[in-house]
Each structure stands twice: as structure tokens, then as C-alpha cells.
Amino acid sequence: MALATGLILKEPESLKLIIHESATGEIPVIIAGCREDFVSLVQALTKRNEPHPIPDSMGATMVSGFNNWDRIRQYRASWEANQTEPVSESDWQGEFKRLIPQKHLYQDRLIILSRGNYSAVSAGDMGMDESTWHSLSLIIRLSHECTHYFTRRLFGSMRNNLLDELIADYQGIVAANGGRYRADWFLRFVGLESFPDYRPGGRLENYRGEPPLSEGAFKILQGLVKDAADNLQGFNLTHQQELATGDRGVKLLMALTYLTLEELADRQHNWLELTWQEMIG
Numbered sequence: 191m192a193l194a195t196g197l198i199l200k201e202p203e204s205l206k207l208i209i210h211e212s213a214t215g216e217i218p219v220i221i222a223g224c225r226e227d228f229v230s231l232v233q234a235l236t237k238r239n240e241p242h243p244i245p246d247s248m249g250a251t252m253v254s255g256f257n258n259w260d261r262i263r264q265y266r267a268s269w270e271a272n273q274t275e276p277v278s279e280s281d282w283q284g285e286f287k288r289l290i291p292q293k294h295l296y297q298d299r300l301i302i303l304s305r306g307n308y309s310a311v312s313a314g315d316m317g318m319d320e321s322t323w324h325s326l327s328l329i330i331r332l333s334h335e336c337t338h339y340f341t342r343r344l345f346g347s348m349r350n351n352l353l354d355e356l357i358a359d360y361q362g363i364v365a366a367n368g369g370r371y372r373a374d375w376f377l378r379f380v381g382l383e384s385f386p387d388y389r390p391g392g393r394l395e396n397y398r399g400e401p402p403l404s405e406g407a408f409k410i411l412q413g414l415v416k417d418a419a420d421n422l423q424g425f426n427l428t429h430q431q432e433l434a435t436g437d438r439g440v441k442l443l444m445a446l447t448y449l450t451l452e453e454l455a456d457r458q459h460n461w462l463e464l465t466w467q468e469m470i471g
Contacts, residue, residue, distance in 0.1 A: 197234050199227045210301075212336040213440055214343040218300040219332065228304035235302065247393045249304040250331040252338055256298045262286075265295060301335045303328060308362075309379035309393050316378070330362035337361040341447060352397040352415065353451045355380075360422060361443065369434050371426035373419040385416045417455035425462050438470065445469045 199205065204223020209216050222228035229244045235253050269285055270277055289295060307313065308330050313323035337358040359376050367375075377383050381392015386409075388394065394415065398408060426433070433439050445465040446454070453461040 197230060197239075199230060200224055201227055210332065210336065212339055213443075214340050217336070217339055218298070219303060220300060221303045221305065221328070223305065225304055225306050228302065228306075231302050245396065246310045247391070247396065249306055249308060249310075249327070250335050251302050252299065252335055252342075253302060254297075254299045254342075255293070256300065258296055258298045261296045261298075262289070265289065299339075301332070301339070303331045303335070310391070311378055315383075316375075326366040329366040330359070332362075333365035334358040334362040337443065340443065344444070345447070352394070352411070353449075353454070355393070355397065356415070356418060356422070356451070356454070357443065357446045360426075360446070364426070364433075364439075369430060371423050373423040376419050377416065380415060382412055382416055385412065388412055414451055414455040417457055418451055421454060421457065421460075421462065425460075425466075429466075441469045442466060 201223035205227065206221040206223075208219045208221070210219045220231060222231055228249070232244055232248075232251055233239060233242055235256060236251060266282060266285075270282070273281075305324055305328060307323060308327035313320045316323050318326070335358070338354065341354065356376070359379060360371055363375050364371050374383065377385060379392070380394040381389040382394065383389065388408075394412065395408075398411075402408075403411060429438075429442075433442060445462065445468075448465050449461055453459075
């Protein structure tokens with residue numbers, strides 16, 4: 191097709207591909223050189239190349255079920271080489287139908303990252319210079335998405351809800367901050383840095399649901415998020431040295447997935463401590 195020019199990127203020379211070793215295995219990561227290229231890649235690989243709006247607060251995404259036609263061609267070449275008789279196109283079509291249900295043989299999962307400010311929070315608001323904040327933003331994004339990958343591999347699902355975002359941001363923040371969790375960082379990311387006031391445009395409004403929560407319910411949600419972040423910071427501070435040893439960090443991640451947001455926010459009962467002790471017991 192004369193009009194099929196392929197995906198045009200603004201800074202193709204800055205595009206980077208790495209194979210990241212996560213807690214649950216290797217995963218390909220595409221790092222865009224600029225915001226425009228990140229948006230183009232997300233639209234191309236997750237929105238059928240349609241100009242679907244991408245929120246400014248979104249700087250990473252997991253692509254699942256990507257049909258890799260190069261892997262399909264390699265499979266066909268290997269299959270044809272192992273046949274004792276010449277094969278026809280109809281023979282291949284029959285084999286292709288048998289291949290389709292075996293998605294692990296031809297579908298890929300990968301992460302797309304941008305290099306910009308995490309959650310659209312400026313370096314000035316974080317009290318850092320641009321270079322430092324961009325470097326830390328990339329670390330947070332990668333750890334955040336690998337946490338979603340972990341839950342997908344462990345539980346067979348990757349939920350797009352507020353609790354999972356809290357857990358994923360926890361992993362990102364401790365990775366970028368030498369093992370220490372900063373509740374104030376997370377609250378700024380979601381628009382609650384001036385709690386009880388909420389900053390419009392923060393990530394929290396991405397999780398109001400459909401139909402969206404009423405203003406009253408949204409206010410209650412803000413309080414739960416604040417308490418959950420504070421409780422998580424207290425737990426991290428108490429167990430910081432312990433969490434840096436062996437597989438304790440992974441076990442904490444597993445413990446967090448057993449809790450609800452309400453349980454994590456409970457200031458009277460330390461459900462996280464109880465679940466953690468059961469996990470390591």
C-alpha cells in the first residue's frame with residue numbers, strides 16, 4: 191500500500207529496547223525517547239493505531255497478547271522443515287488453526303516506558319533537578335509495571351484498580367529510594383499532597399470507576415488512600431532492614447495482594463503486620 195508508511199516516530203534514534211530481569215522472569219521493555227513517541231507507540235500497540243487520547247499522567251503500559259508475526263513465520267518454517275512430504279498452503283492453514291489456541295507460541299508481552307516525569311509531577315515539585323528526577327521516574331515506572339507483571343504471572347490477572355496502583359507504586363518508590371517508602375511521594379503522584387485537599391488532574395481520578403464515584407464517595411476514597419499510604423510507610427520503616435534480605439520483599443508483595451484497601455487503611459488493626467507474619471511464619 192502506497193500510504194502504508196509504517197509508524198513514524200519523532201526521535202527514532204532515541205528508542206531503546208532492553209530485556210529486564212524481573213522477579214518473575216525476563217520481559218522486553220521499550221523505552222521511548224520523547225513523550226510524542228511514547229504516545230505513538232501506545233496508540234499503535236494497544237489502540238489499533240487510532241488517535242485514542244493518552245492521559246498526561248500515564249507514562250507506562252503493559253502490552254499483552256501482541257501477535258508476533260515473525261514468531262509465526264519462524265514456527266511455519268520449522269514446521270515445514272519437519273514434514274516428510276511437500277506441504278501445500280492448505281496444509282499450513284490446517285496447522286495454523288492448530289497453532290491459534292497455543293498463544294504462548296506466538297504472542298508477546300512487553301512494557302512501554304516514557305522518559306518524562308512520573309505521574310506528570312515536575313522535578314521542582316519533587317525538590318530535585320530535572321536529570322535526577324527523570325532517572326528516578328524511569329526506575330519507578332519500570333518497577334511499577336514489573337509489579338503488575340508479577341501479579342499477572344502469580345495470580346493470572348493484572349487488575350487496573352487503586353489498590354494495585356498503590357502496591358505497584360510502593361515497589362517503584364522503594365526501588366528508586368534505596369528501599370525506603372515515601373508516602374508523600376505517592377500522595378503527590380495521585381494528587382493528595384495537600385490532603386484533605388485534592389489536586390484536579392492527579393492520578394486518583396483515573397480510578398473513580400464507571401459510572402464515576404459521587405463527590406462524597408470520592409472524598410471517602412481520598413481518606414482511605416491517605417491512611418493506607420501512611421500505614422504502608424510505617425510498616426516499611428519498621429521492617430526496612432528485614433525487607434532487604436532474601437525473598438522478604440517478594441513475600442511482602444504477596445501479603446499486600448491479600449488485603450483490601452480498607453484493611454490496609456485501617457488504623458486500629460494492623461492487618462498488614464498480621465498478614466505479613468503469616469506469610470513469613
